Amino acid sequence: MSDGGQAGSAGRVTLRDVAIRAGVAVSTASLVFSGNRPVATSTADRVRAAAVELGYGGPDPMASSLRYGRSGVIAAVVERRILHAFRDPYVVSVLDGLSQVIGEMGCGLLLLPDATEGHGDPGPQVSRIAADAAVFMLCGDENNELATQFAARGVPIVGTGAPRGAGIVQVTADERAASRSLAELLRDLGHRKVGHVTMPLRWGGATGACTIAQVRASHFPDSRDRALGVRDVFPTAALVEAGEPDFDSGHAAAGLLLDARDRPTAIVAQSDLLAAGVVQAAVDRGLRVPEDLSVTGYDGVQLPWFGRSLTTIDQHPLDKGRTVGETVRALLAGEDVSDVTVPVTLRVGDTTGPAPASGAHRLTVDPAD
Amino acid sequence: MSDGGQAGSAGRVTLRDVAIRAGVAVSTASLVFSGNRPVATSTADRVRAAAVELGYGGPDPMASSLRYGRSGVIAAVVERRILHAFRDPYVVSVLDGLSQVIGEMGCGLLLLPDATEGHGDPGPQVSRIAADAAVFMLCGDENNELATQFAARGVPIVGTGAPRGAGIVQVTADERAASRSLAELLRDLGHRKVGHVTMPLRWGGATGACTIAQVRASHFPDSRDRALGVRDVFPTAALVEAGEPDFDSGHAAAGLLLDARDRPTAIVAQSDLLAAGVVQAAVDRGLRVPEDLSVTGYDGVQLPWFGRSLTTIDQHPLDKGRTVGETVRALLAGEDVSDVTVPVTLRVGDTTGPAPASGAHRLTVDPAD
């Protein structure tokens, strides 16, 4: 039932075989499948019948692509391994929005893990794969070998902040202002002693205290701008860098802040996932959120297992992904495209509250427990 | 600096332009880039220099693919939207393993969300995209239009259980036996009253009680076999179908079981994510795990935010993905490939324990005891 036709004797069956069988020219047969010009119904039926008889599965996409100049593939470059990149629901949401739009365009999404971590040779493989456009997500700012290769081949590139480069269209938000608005919220709630958990600032970093100089030197524009936004309001906020953008690192980073002598009354985390880890670290130490500690996140993703509603910056990641997709579409349509700034929303949840009265602040927890 | 060369006048710069500039034949220039036959060093240098001068980005992958017969793209068909599919870390882990192997092969991974939900036309887009092989993950068993299209084009297909079909190589585990071993563990711990939370059994289903007949009729082989494994040991276990394979559905499904008159002493969930939701539902109701309720999962994924160690079947999803990748590699190499059964491991965590003394839950006793 599923084995009609025979792909037997010599190679695969091509359009030419179908045309011969139907007694028409190859060009006519082509028109039947592409529909680019009218064909008499009787002829079309004969061609389709021949195709079925021979088990022809439609025009070969490779040949089609060559002629048409488009492969129908959009490459999405994600950081490191898929497992790492997709641990963060923010990345997944953006990709989802992106995939929706390019899906409507009849294109597919090619996942390209950038394992080079900002340096080194991505290998020859990339040059072998056709892509109509490339999207870079959460990459380092520095020269990216992959981006260079795509650019050399004339493939249009869209980035969400990085890598920067001539001809790379950016879809970004004003991260610094957004981050600042979170800090202002905390300040208005009376917080004066604030800790800040940053996203990774470099490749292969470990979780630990860092300085504002290191922030400034970071190759990751998002991490940098968010930290600077906090600094605008709290110039002396304690800084801890998360080694990975995940729950465990947020948990560990918060531990460093909470176990310090001068425990903060609020912690600003640079992503919702980190913030969830921060909240857990607080709970582990018997601290109540937000009574004893206020926590903010960033991204606005859904964490169903996280039973709280984070105070956060909602980046509307799905919409952001769609915007990236629309940008790709415009680029492929040959339209003039300039950088896009997407709006973000400050969303107040139940993880922030007034700073504890300084008296109550004296409550300490046995760190050994 | 980044705009060397000129792609100006007439179209893109091709290998022919480079060859002319270097004063060699096109075929020779081709050899310089492919390295398939030796070229004199001086000639090669001259060609490379010409390439740089003209801003030639290397051979066009579309033309290359056509000639070579390979696109370097492996399609991975995932269920529904990316957002849904990737909510489950199991899918992400398998894809990660897969991407590692095909990355080593110099191939890329094309994500193809199958939005048809088991029926309907996936649209013409797919036929436009070249793929050397297709991998189906967690799909329905029934005739899949996408699979049919790939098969018609002679694209080799690897599935992890579904869809079934002639010529589709399967990488599966003995789900029924694995599931049975979990149930046996619970039985040996003294549990007699057991609830079972299944993965979705159909498209668009909602969370709610279901019957063994519905399980048997399910198009999802995994859900079916796991449920049958439990039934082998507990023929009368209460069945609840999760509408989605996610935390919230596990939470809701467990609610139905725990709030019933005959509360079970153990719940078998068909995935770790569901199990995490089940544990949360227990905690919400003041039940201790495992003292009051034992919970088991399935998959063996990492859930960093889940502070417990689940008793589960470890599918070694990363290895499974790698195995799928190796299978793809073998198929492309033209080797004879047969179905693969991957090993799984029963891993005992801290979510299972002895059944509470019958006095503690004097409610009812399973007549099948």
Place this chain on the structure above:
DNA sequence: CGATTCGATCGAATCGATTCGACGCATGTG
């Protein structure tokens, strides 16, 4: 009835790179 128009079909060129047999030139041998 001859000229015009229009729709359907055809042939040939094209997309850009790769492969394969052939050829030229230089070296080494009898």
Place this chain on the structure above:
DNA sequence: CACATGCGTCGAATCGATTCGATCGAATCG
């Protein structure tokens, strides 16, 4: 000095489909 060897390069054919101008036949109109 004639001849075999071999490396390096070249030209032409090929991968499979699409496009575009040309052609052919039938229908329309004066």
